[in-house]
Amino acid sequence: MSTVNLSGTRNIDALLVGTYWATANTQLTYSIPTPVGGTFWDSPYSQEKEPDTWSALTTAQATAFKQALQTWSDVANITLVEVPDTNTSYGDIRIAFSQTVAKQPDAAAWAYLPDDIGISDPAGDVWLNPEITEYSSGSYGFSTLIHELGHAFGLKHPFSETPLNSTQLSNALDTTQYTIMSYTDYEGAGYIFEAAEDGGYYYSPINPTTPMLLDIQAIQYIYGENSQFHLENNTYQFSNTHGELKTIWDAGGIDTFDLSNQTLDMKINLNDGVFSSLGVKQLEPNGSLLTATDNIAIAYNTEIENAIGGKGNDIITGNELQNEITGGQGDDIIDGGLGVDTAIYLGNKNQYTLEVIGETITVKDNSNHNEGLDTLYNIENITFSDQTITTKTLNITETPPTKSSEVITQPVEGDENHINYFLLEISEPLTTTVSVHYNTQDNTAIAGQDYIATSGIATIEKGETSTVIAVEIIADTIKENDESFLLVVTDPERTIFPSDTTQITATHTIIDDDINTHSNRSNDLIGISLFDNELNTIA
Numbered sequence: 001m002s003t004v005n006l007s008g009t010r011n012i013d014a015l016l017v018g019t020y021w022a023t024a025n026t027q028l029t030y031s032i033p034t035p036v037g038g039t040f041w042d043s044p045y046s047q048e049k050e051p052d053t054w055s056a057l058t059t060a061q062a063t064a065f066k067q068a069l070q071t072w073s074d075v076a077n078i079t080l081v082e083v084p085d086t087n088t089s090y091g092d093i094r095i096a097f098s099q100t101v102a103k104q105p106d107a108a109a110w111a112y113l114p115d116d117i118g119i120s121d122p123a124g125d126v127w128l129n130p131e132i133t134e135y136s137s138g139s140y141g142f143s144t145l146i147h148e149l150g151h152a153f154g155l156k157h158p159f160s161e162t163p164l165n166s167t168q169l170s171n172a173l174d175t176t177q178y179t180i181m182s183y184t185d186y187e188g189a190g191y192i193f194e195a196a197e198d199g200g201y202y203y204s205p206i207n208p209t210t211p212m213l214l215d216i217q218a219i220q221y222i223y224g225e226n227s228q229f230h231l232e233n234n235t236y237q238f239s240n241t242h243g244e245l246k247t248i249w250d251a252g253g254i255d256t257f258d259l260s261n262q263t264l265d266m267k268i269n270l271n272d273g274v275f276s277s278l279g280v281k282q283l284e285p286n287g288s289l290l291t292a293t294d295n296i297a298i299a300y301n302t303e304i305e306n307a308i309g310g311k312g313n314d315i316i317t318g319n320e321l322q323n324e325i326t327g328g329q330g331d332d333i334i335d336g337g338l339g340v341d342t343a344i345y346l347g348n349k350n351q352y353t354l355e356v357i358g359e360t361i362t363v364k365d366n367s368n369h370n371e372g373l374d375t376l377y378n379i380e381n382i383t384f385s386d387q388t389i390t391t392k393t394l395n396i397t398e399t400p401p402t403k404s405s406e407v408i409t410q411p412v413e414g415d416e417n418h419i420n421y422f423l424l425e426i427s428e429p430l431t432t433t434v435s436v437h438y439n440t441q442d443n444t445a446i447a448g449q450d451y452i453a454t455s456g457i458a459t460i461e462k463g464e465t466s467t468v469i470a471v472e473i474i475a476d477t478i479k480e481n482d483e484s485f486l487l488v489v490t491d492p493e494r495t496i497f498p499s500d501t502t503q504i505t506a507t508h509t510i511i512d513d514d515i516n517t518h519s520n521r522s523n524d525l526i527g528i529s530l531f532d533n534e535l536n537t538i539a
Helices: 059-073 140-153 213-223
Strands: 028-031 080-082 093-098 109-111 126-128 191-195 201-205 246-248 256-258 267-269 280-282 289-291 296-298 306-308 315-317 324-326 333-335 342-344 352-357 360-365 373-377 381-383 388-390 418-426 434-442 455-460 466-473 483-493 503-510 528-531 534-537
Touching: 059 080, 059 140, 109 140, 126 140, 140 213, 191 280, 213 246, 418 455, 418 503, 455 466, 466 483
Parallel strands: 028 080, 028 093, 093 126, 246 296, 256 306, 267 315, 306 324, 315 333, 324 342, 333 373, 342 381, 418 528
Antiparallel strands: 109 126, 191 201, 280 289, 352 360, 360 373, 381 388, 418 466, 434 455, 434 483, 483 503, 528 534
């Protein structure tokens, strides 16, 4: 008998039987008995004598069983191999129906534990009540399969004791929200309703379709993580028509929770070991769909980097990673948390109004993107379709220039990072929208040391006369010469450059204020101007 040492963590230990399959990391076999070709059951098998009245699974039921097995091997380092079930050999784990189960009050199934004490042959076997026939994903039957396989792999009920382990889970966590091994249904994902012959309805809570948060933590404690599952970049979406209850395990890649198909208010939390309120729930027959409550968990040690909100007023919380968060439509609250985080918007920067109030930034959509009024916390960057800005330098008292005479071409380095603007300007409002590509280039100033490099597409909208390009100046206390950098403008669209010109540049010089003398401290002003749809430099 192979035994498991307790972890010392209650939430894990409350699910451990105390025995496990020592060979599961290399190969654990399973088989599905069929009447064809014969099958063998050890005799005596058990006190319950299940094989005396056994019957086989249908093809569809066998497929569901394999899917339920997969939910466990997806998260844990368990290697499963199917072997034939014959009259001479069979797998470590077997499954069949038995009338013995049906004779027990309210019994849907039961399973024997790995290396069960004093018994060898039944270990790992799962027996089902033949009166339950539906085992497709989302059904009570499928949830039962996952539950019983949890026993077969070495998990117990959170409220029970075994000869090797008396630890029990707290009552607050003893529901199917946290563990599929619980007998207490979680109702935050709503109900399934089915019409009855008398005109009423049968109903049952939404069933888990995966091992849940604490199940994954416990099974990984026993067998280790499946470190090869979902190493690619994955996007997770959730139903907007029926409730779901599940936990996401993902071993790698750059991953995204995408709620763009949702119309209700969502609550997305990208931290591991935490629940989000995603998708819908129904609380009464033919009733309105509501937002589900804390129904989707991210497994411990799973990293989800990005989030996309839906059409409602969403609350999105980031983690310690570099999150990219798109609020989508509605008035969203976005908190990037730790890490260098970016909020993403569809339009050009000049289509939004940005306001800073203390540590809070509001972004108001003034266009037809329907992105509402968002409130941002702990967001380091904001990306628009034409440029990315750094929020730590965002200051509502610093007004961007609207004409060339307001452009500061020789910004003082200063004691804190700050924004320096270039200006694209026209003499009269345009009758069409025009744009150019731009990027900064080093001269004597060096990107990353003296300024933050930036590039993108700058657009002047129809009816407007200017747009600005912001560059962050990096402050320091090093005595150095004045240093210059360039903004290079190329590839005009719906406008033209002067003849034989493929690019236009403007130079700004960073004035060092850490020494007493400078070659030039004037506040000469320069920009870039559009005249009659032809792009020219001012000087």
